[in-house]
Amino acid sequence: MEYIYHVAVLFCLYAILATSFNLLVGFAGLFALSHAALYAIGAYTTAILTTTLGLPFPVPLIASILFAALLSIVIAVPALRVSGHYLVIVSLALQVIVLQVIVNWKSLTGGTDGISGVPTYSFGSFALDTPARFLIAAMLGLAACYWVAWRLTRSPFGRALRAMRENESAAQSVGLDILYMKVSVFAISAGLAAVAGSLFARYFSYVGADSFSINETIYILAMVILGGTGNLRGAVLGAAILVVLPELLKFLPMPVDIADKMRLIIYGCVLMAVLVFRPQGLLPELRGKKAMFVQTDAERDEADTAKLLDGETGATSETVLEGRNLCKRFGGITAISDFSIALRSHRITGLIGPNGAGKTTAFNLLTGFLKPTDGQIDLRGKSILGKKPHHLVASGVARSFQDLRLFTNMTVIENVVVALPNQAGHRISNLFLKPLTVRAQERENTALAMQILRFVELDGKAHETAADLSYAEEKLLVVARLLATGAEVLLFDEPMSGLDQTTLREILPVLRRLAERGKAICIIEHNLDVITGICDEVFFLDEGRTMAVGSPAELMSDPELAERYFK
Known part of the structure; x- marks a missing residue:
């Protein structure tokens, strides 16, 4: 059972990451490759504040969110001037810079050795020191982050994000503040990613640079695409599939010498089949009345x-x-x-x-x-x-x-x-x-x-x-x-x-x-x-x-x- 609880905790962490990334990619149309770096910021901030300064919950969590949100502005500001592949390059540069700082600032981050001994959550004599117990914190974190993202997307702000995604100049022409929206969505997405990072540090009691490479961002992006861009439930579903499916394949009876390769082949074929037959994702973006979050049959004076x-x-023509x-x-x-x-x-x-x-x-x-x-x-x-x-x-x-x-x-x-x-x-x-x-x-x-x-x-x-x-x-x-x-x-x-x-x-x-x-x-x-x-x-x-x-x-x-x- 502990193994099942462990997989469930991983699902919660990646569901938070996929949900937060979907805010950028799916709703705002801002393709950035620095999400793993923001994930790392949350993990390392929590690790440093708990092991070095001994700060109690929830101070490290709040600090992780704020620090990641502030750092995300580094992406948001140049994003006002560049888009497309230029934004990819800018965000990729931030990913590289963050990892290089983590590896080389040994006195703060431990360098390649990372930081170990991160204390788990404890409330009095009750410590979340097992996967089953920590699952409570992971589920609460996922619920809170999903609710924040849901509140944003099912609102006039979310509709404005989709308009900006469709055409920025048209969004400006109807009075939308592009600067405010970009900075806000970058900061919120980063803050939610930092929550997952903080949970990661508490759960594993260790953080190291290897856990936050560019491969993590690609993995999270695959969850968003598989589940459906512009759909929060799709992001959670994509996380569930990509976290659980590899674990399920381990139970298939196969010859030992080819088992690992066969699992990768089956895993890849499943993903390809989904993308071929459901290119819009398993749960595509809501359209029509389903996209409206209030009734549209009200009457106006x-x-x-x-x-x-x-x-x-008045009636007189004036300049x-x-x-x-x-x-x-x-x-x-x-x-x-x-x-x-x-x-x-x-x-x-x-x-x-x-x-x-x-x-x-x-x-x-x-x-x-x-x-x-x-x-x-x-x-x-x-x-x-x-x-x-x-x-x-x-x-x-x-x-x-x-x-x-x-x-x-x-x-x-x-x-x-x-x-x-x-x-x-x-x-x-x-x-x-x-x-x-x-x-x-x-x-x-x-x-x-x-x-x-x-x-x-x-x-x-x-x-x-x-x-x-x-x-x-x-x-x-x-x-x-x-x-x-x-x-x-x-x-x-x-x-x-x-x-x-x-x-x-x-x-x-x-x-x-x-x-x-x-x-x-x-x-x-x-x-x-x-x-x-x-x-x-x-x-x-x-x-x-x-x-x-x-x-x-x-x-x-x-x-x-x-x-x-x-x-």
Whole structure:
């Protein structure tokens, strides 16, 4: 029985590691190879504080969590600038550095000899000095860590993580703070890994560098992939299979001289079969209604929806967003030169010009995705130069993209809910200190999202995955997502491209109604019929400069502009 309890303890440790790693890989889409190093930090911190300083429980555990969380910021900060294989290299470097410090700082870590004599948990005369007894602590640790991860992922913060995973620029464009989310998820994942490390040190009464190599990270990653990325239960299942299966294979009757090799072959074949027939993992990520953690049939007061859709101005058209003498240079190339534009409430402004004129660059400048080389941008008379995109959304400026950038693996209603402003559940402290407030607001937000979907006539598609929508429906979802931000200035990059006349007749009134409600709208569009049919004022941009400003009819009748446009 002691052997079974020992395997159960190992399962608990690896389930904690797989759950914490799944937060990074599955939910946040951040692929890092330093998880074993953070596991080691938890183990060594506990070992040093208990053997050298004799600190009692729970001080070593808390210190392990905090130290690993702080160290994880070393990964999070460069992760804001790099991604993909660059992030892998950065995190792998941390893994190497941590192990080298452990091996070479002999006076603190014991070097290659490690640290032995780590005391186990004891409460009075009751010591957890057997696998059966220690299993109690391991199960409590797993339960606590799983609950923390579950609380995070089944919340507005978890939904924001998935949006960031889908597309970072789109997440910023709806007001999500990418810096906060990356730093938070790295720190929490590291803290949970440190819990497993602290338990490891207490259970084995010994820590050594050999237990925390890069192979451990790969082993944990295999658990996540096998069980299912983006699914916490899948991570636990993957840990159970990879910990228990090798032990079960030891009981197969085989010739002694080939037993070890045959077990490895069988083990590999089982894993390959799972990956071939279930590439998404045994328990794939939840989708549709299952991914929502509150009911979505609540009703919201129509007045609340109207308040979100209405601009902050009265019936008089006023200048809301203004860019003056904007210039943007990329090295020796000038993309924008002396460009000025004013967006007014209750009006739809068109931005036209030939391909390569700098229209999208102008949008990037106005919405904070690029910083102008020269010029000034004011929102209601106050400068917004240097503000990050998510700060501009909170201030009242939101934009779409030419390539849509929807969160395609999320549902239609999730695409809208994630963009709603001032969500208490985006702050981790609120998830644990104010859970009832977060849940009540989430219920209100889902009802509000349904009202917005009704406004664009997509309420019937609320629980379908965005990837399953038609192209026209995707365009409407882009509009709905921008509306959810509550911004009074909405910038649409080619919202009508690729649509037939029937669909145009459905979408154009939506934009017109938004303008009537007080929004300041600007659209980039190549379809001149759309420009003439919906725009109140048009800016003609060419060679990065404002060539002309006027009504659509005035600009269309100018032969010089027509020659430039069609050249």
